[in-house]
Amino acid sequence: MPHSVTLIHTIAAALGLALALGFLATRLRLPALVGYLLAGVVIGPFTPGFVADAAMASQLAEIGVMLLMFGVGLHFSFGDLLAVRKIAVPGAVVQMMVATVLGMALATWWGWSLGGALVFGLSLSVASTVVLLRALETLGILDSHTGRIAVGWLVVEDLAMVLVLVLLPPLAGWLGGGAGAQEELDTAQLWRTLGWTLLQVGGFVALMLLVGRRLFPWVLWQVARTGSRELFTLCVVAAAVGIAFGSAALFGVSFALGAFFAGMVMRESEFSHRAAQESLPLRDAFAVLFFVSVGMLFNPSVLWERPLQVLAVVAIIMVGKTLAAAALVLAFRYPLQTALTVSASLAQIGEFSFILVALGASLGLLPPEGASLVLAGALISMALNPLLFHAIAPLQDWLRARSALARRLEQRDDPLAELPMSTDSRYLARQVVLVGYGRVGRRVASALAANDIPFVVAEQNRELVESLRVDGIAAVFGDAVDPAVLIQAHIARAAMLVIATPDSLNVRQIIGTALALNPAIETVVRSHSEDEARRLVQECDSTVVFLADEALAQSMSRHVLERTQARQARHTGPAPLPGHV
Numbered sequence: 001m002p003h004s005v006t007l008i009h010t011i012a013a014a015l016g017l018a019l020a021l022g023f024l025a026t027r028l029r030l031p032a033l034v035g036y037l038l039a040g041v042v043i044g045p046f047t048p049g050f051v052a053d054a055a056m057a058s059q060l061a062e063i064g065v066m067l068l069m070f071g072v073g074l075h076f077s078f079g080d081l082l083a084v085r086k087i088a089v090p091g092a093v094v095q096m097m098v099a100t101v102l103g104m105a106l107a108t109w110w111g112w113s114l115g116g117a118l119v120f121g122l123s124l125s126v127a128s129t130v131v132l133l134r135a136l137e138t139l140g141i142l143d144s145h146t147g148r149i150a151v152g153w154l155v156v157e158d159l160a161m162v163l164v165l166v167l168l169p170p171l172a173g174w175l176g177g178g179a180g181a182q183e184e185l186d187t188a189q190l191w192r193t194l195g196w197t198l199l200q201v202g203g204f205v206a207l208m209l210l211v212g213r214r215l216f217p218w219v220l221w222q223v224a225r226t227g228s229r230e231l232f233t234l235c236v237v238a239a240a241v242g243i244a245f246g247s248a249a250l251f252g253v254s255f256a257l258g259a260f261f262a263g264m265v266m267r268e269s270e271f272s273h274r275a276a277q278e279s280l281p282l283r284d285a286f287a288v289l290f291f292v293s294v295g296m297l298f299n300p301s302v303l304w305e306r307p308l309q310v311l312a313v314v315a316i317i318m319v320g321k322t323l324a325a326a327a328l329v330l331a332f333r334y335p336l337q338t339a340l341t342v343s344a345s346l347a348q349i350g351e352f353s354f355i356l357v358a359l360g361a362s363l364g365l366l367p368p369e370g371a372s373l374v375l376a377g378a379l380i381s382m383a384l385n386p387l388l389f390h391a392i393a394p395l396q397d398w399l400r401a402r403s404a405l406a407r408r409l410e411q412r413d414d415p416l417a418e419l420p421m422s423t424d425s426r427y428l429a430r431q432v433v434l435v436g437y438g439r440v441g442r443r444v445a446s447a448l449a450a451n452d453i454p455f456v457v458a459e460q461n462r463e464l465v466e467s468l469r470v471d472g473i474a475a476v477f478g479d480a481v482d483p484a485v486l487i488q489a490h491i492a493r494a495a496m497l498v499i500a501t502p503d504s505l506n507v508r509q510i511i512g513t514a515l516a517l518n519p520a521i522e523t524v525v526r527s528h529s530e531d532e533a534r535r536l537v538q539e540c541d542s543t544v545v546f547l548a549d550e551a552l553a554q555s556m557s558r559h560v561l562e563r564t565q566a567r568q569a570r571h572t573g574p575a576p577l578p579g580h581v
Contacts, residue, residue, distance in 0.1 A: 010052045011060070013043050014292040015285070022288075031386035033134070036288055037379055040295020047300070054296050061293040063241060064286030065351060066259040068133050070240035071283055073263020074276045081152055081264075084145075086463055088152035091328045095153075095346065096160060098324040099125035102316045107370075110309070115175030116367055119360035122164055123374050124316050126157045128350020129256050130290050131382050135345060135389055144501055145438075145460040146338045149329075150345040158257050161352045163197060165359060172363040197252065204251035208261045212243075216262070217269035224271050229278075236275045237282060239266065256351070290351075291382070297354065298379045302372040309369075313377035318384065322347045335479045337396060338460065344388040348381035349374070416465050416477035418488050419456070426454045427474040429493040432564055435480040435510065436501030437464055440526060444498055445473070447557040453564050456489045481506045483513045492517045495567050498560055499525045522567075524560055 021035035021042075043052040081088075103121030112120065132154055136142040142151075170193055216239060223235040240259050247258025266272055303310060322343040329339035357374050360366035419427070432448060432455040434441055441457070448455045457475040459465050468475040478485035480499075491497065497514045499507055511523050 006053050007056055010056045011289075013050060013052050014039065014057060014060075014289055017042060018288050018292055031383070033131075033291060033386060034383045036291035037295040037298075037383055040292040041298055041300060041379075042295075043292070044296035044298065046298070052296065054293070057289060057293040057296055060286060061290035061351075062255055064283065064288075064290040065130055065256050066240050066244040067237070067279055067283040067286055068130055069256045069259040070236075070244070070263040070266075071133075071276055071279060073260045073265075074267050074272050081148075081155065083461055083464060084149045084152040087149055087329065087332045087334070088156050091149075091325065091332075091342075092153045092156035092160065094328055095321060095324045096122075096125040096157060099316060099321045102320045106312055106316065112367060112370070113175070113365070115172065115363075115365035116360070116370060118175060119168070119356060119366045120370050120374070122161075123353040123356045123360075124313065124349055124377065125321070126161050126349060126352045126356075127154060127321075127346045128348050128353075128378070128382065129154060129158070130287055131348050131350055131385055132345050134287060135386060138386070139389060141341070145436075146341045149334075149338070150342050153325075153342065153346065155257070155260065158254055158352070159201065161356070162201065162253055162257070163194070165355065167194060167197075168356075168359060168365075169363060172365060175365060200251045201253055204247055204253055204258070205261065208265050212261070212265035213268050216243075216265050220266060220269045220271055220275065224274075232271075232274070233278045236266075236279050240279065254352070294350070294354075294375075294378060294382065298375050299372055302369075302376050306369065306373065309373055310376045310380070313373050314380050317349055317377050317381045318347045318388070322388075333462065335460070335482065336399070337392070337479055337481070340392045340396060341389075344385070344392060347388055348385045349378045350382070353378060416462060416469075419474060419476060419490075420469075423474055424454075427456055428490045430454075430495045430567070431456055431474075431490065431493075432496045432498055432560065433458060433486065433489045433491050433494045433514075435459075435497070435499045437461070437468070437475075438500065441498075441500035444500055444557045444560055447561050448564070449473075451561060451565065453561070456494075458485050458489050479506075480510045481513075483517075486510070486513055486517065491521070494518060494521055496560065496564055497521055497523045499523065501526075522563060524563075 017039040018036045021039045022032040023035070025035035025038075026032050040057075041047060043050055045051050045054065100118070100121035103124040104117040107117035107120045108114075132150060133142065136147045136150060141147045220232075220235060220239075223231050226232075240262055243262035244255045244259035247253050247261070248255050251258075266275060269275070324343075325346050326339040326343035329342050330336070353374055357366060357371045361368075361371055432453060434445060434448075434455050435458045437445065437457050437459045441459075445455060445457065455474070457465070457468055457473060458480045459468070459475060459477065460479055462477055465475045465477040476485060476488045478488075480486055480501075491514050497511070499510060507525055511525070514521055514523060
């Protein structure tokens with residue numbers, strides 16, 4: 001039966017070659033991402049042999065972006081977004097300005113026009129959604145406060161790029177654009193366009209928060225009642241793709257932003273955790289297609305035809321943006337580790353850069369070599385980005401050992417990093433030290449407060465620590481990985497340590513510090529995997545681990561309350577309980 005199989009050819013070639021080269025990359029101790037990108041280069045139009053359908057691959061990649069952002073939204077509430085607004089908004093704006101100026105300066109030195117330099121600089125200023133999320137998920141810090149800062153930063157960048165894409169056509173004539181650009185700048189038309197764009201984005205956000213938060217969780221609950229796993233998975237995927245497409249068609253926002261808000265409203269459902277699990281295989285598969293599609297756009301000849309220009313572009317992306325982001329985070333008095341992690345997250349460019357380059361070329365602003373340089377920078381920065389994350393811990397140790405400035409940055413001179421001298425003595429002995437004040441941490445704190453059990457919160461969110469102190473709750477600011485933070489929370493005399501943060505990367509280090517300062521302390525931890533839970537129990541005999549599920553906060557709160565009350569009744573701490581899950 002004669003029919004077109006372009007879609008099948010594209011998927012089969014992309015996934016098959018990505019598997020082979022991804023496996024080879026891991027065997028060579030490189031990120032699998034490098035293999036996915038090389039697979040795209042191999043089946044792209046700039047290398048001999050089979051050439052896949054680039055347009056088809058690009059559309060498949062967009063589905064991956066939708067599913068990934070939907071998954072992030074399922075773990076990222078509107079409250080989380082507001083909690084990081086004081087650093088995410090100014091940080092994203094200033095970092096984009098710095099990267100844009102650096103790119104414009106470089107392009108101007110090459111002799112490009114003002115419009116071409118502006119498009120080039122803006123394309124280097126915005127990070128890739130997919131690369132960021134994959135890196136944070138791999139490290140297990142997507143749900144941590146550092147992860148929320150990075151995601152919130154990216155959301156602000158996406159909103160800014162929506163405005164740029166809308167305003168660029170009316171400004172193209174003034175910026176020196178050719179065919180397709182407006183000849184004169186109509187100021188009134190420009191303000192109308194800007195106002196209409198802001199109205200559309202505001203209308204979409206309001207609709208999702210006022211209507212979507214009630215409607216979509218109700219739909220998910222109705223589907224779950226049928227007991228059909230297939231219908232539940234279909235509902236999740238249809239919601240992610242349908243809302244993303246509808247938001248782009250009706251409100252002019254990006255697919256990624258629409259899917260992100262779809263996940264945020266779905267988070268209100270009690271089945272949000274299950275929805276995240278059901279969509280995970282599809283998210284991973286389509287994310288691979290995204291990286292393959294990026295590789296297909298890359299022309300390897302630019303590497304030997306313009307090597308110095310490529311190096312300059314990569315330097316702006318991975319050095320200029322990184323230093324700017326790190327300086328901004330440190331300026332807000334966050335720990336060095338948070339600054340390094342956030343800056344590494346943003347040291348790459350991606351999908352919005354490609355869209356902007358295509359628009360700039362169609363308006364006659366960007367010269368032909370501009371697109372090749374941006375794509376080269378994207379490919380190289382995506383491939384090297386995972387290596388930056390692996391270098392964070394060694395770099396932090398190296399800076400501590402050799403830099404007096406780094407040591408000063410980590411000194412606890414912040415007033416929020418210490419409990420006030422007026423803190424009641426009941427918070428300084430036999431108290432509960434609660435690490436993390438997110439959804440689970442709030443539930444545990446509420447249960448303790450309701451039963452008049454003293455506790456001290458250790459939290460990385462400065463604004464949250466400030467608000468807790470205003471409400472009369474004992475809290476210290478900082479990363480609990482730093483022993484000084486636990487010392488300020490008086491861990492040496494505490495009855496129990498509760499780690500409510502989902503950051504599984506540093507749990508062992510926190511527990512080790514706590515046991516070194518207080519060998520009799522009991523520890524309660526949340527975990528996302530059974531294997532990790534078993535390892536924690538084996539390594540730390542006094543540790544009780546709760547697996548993350550829909551009843552996590554309730555069960556964890558109940559256990560903490562029961563154990564604390566039992567210890568208070570005895571007045572002296574009993575021997576640690578045998579570890580169990």
